[in-house]
Amino acid sequence: MKLISCIIRPYKLDEVRDALTNAGVSGITVSEVRGFGRQKGHTELYRGAEYVVDFLPKLKLEVVIADELLDTVLEAVQQSAKTGSVGDGKIFISTIEQVIRIRTGELDADAL
Numbered sequence: 001m002k003l004i005s006c007i008i009r010p011y012k013l014d015e016v017r018d019a020l021t022n023a024g025v026s027g028i029t030v031s032e033v034r035g036f037g038r039q040k041g042h043t044e045l046y047r048g049a050e051y052v053v054d055f056l057p058k059l060k061l062e063v064v065i066a067d068e069l070l071d072t073v074l075e076a077v078q079q080s081a082k083t084g085s086v087g088d089g090k091i092f093i094s095t096i097e098q099v100i101r102i103r104t105g106e107l108d109a110d111a112l
């Protein structure tokens with residue numbers, strides 16, 4: 001099993017969610033996060049004062065999938081989250097050793 005963690009632009013959430021659903025993903029965890037990379041933040045004007053926004057708002061999606069879905073899910077995220085501009089985000093892939101559904105005690109693929 002794999003844990004896919006994606007950092008994406010907030011307005012891309014609906015597109016990415018639809019693409020993941022079509023790829024066979026049954027559950028997604030979404031968190032509001034802030035950060036910066038090559039995008040480096042920007043300056044904004046608020047009530048006549050200019051200030052620097054160092055940490056930009058992003059969304060972090062986490063999905064646990066079966067190994068055989070990996071390529072399909074990665075393609076779905078890349079195609080749906082891409083704008084072609086700096087700041088589109090990142091995808092991180094980790095291996096999951098075990099999953100347990102708390103309610104029923106099911107393990108691994110049955111727990112997904």
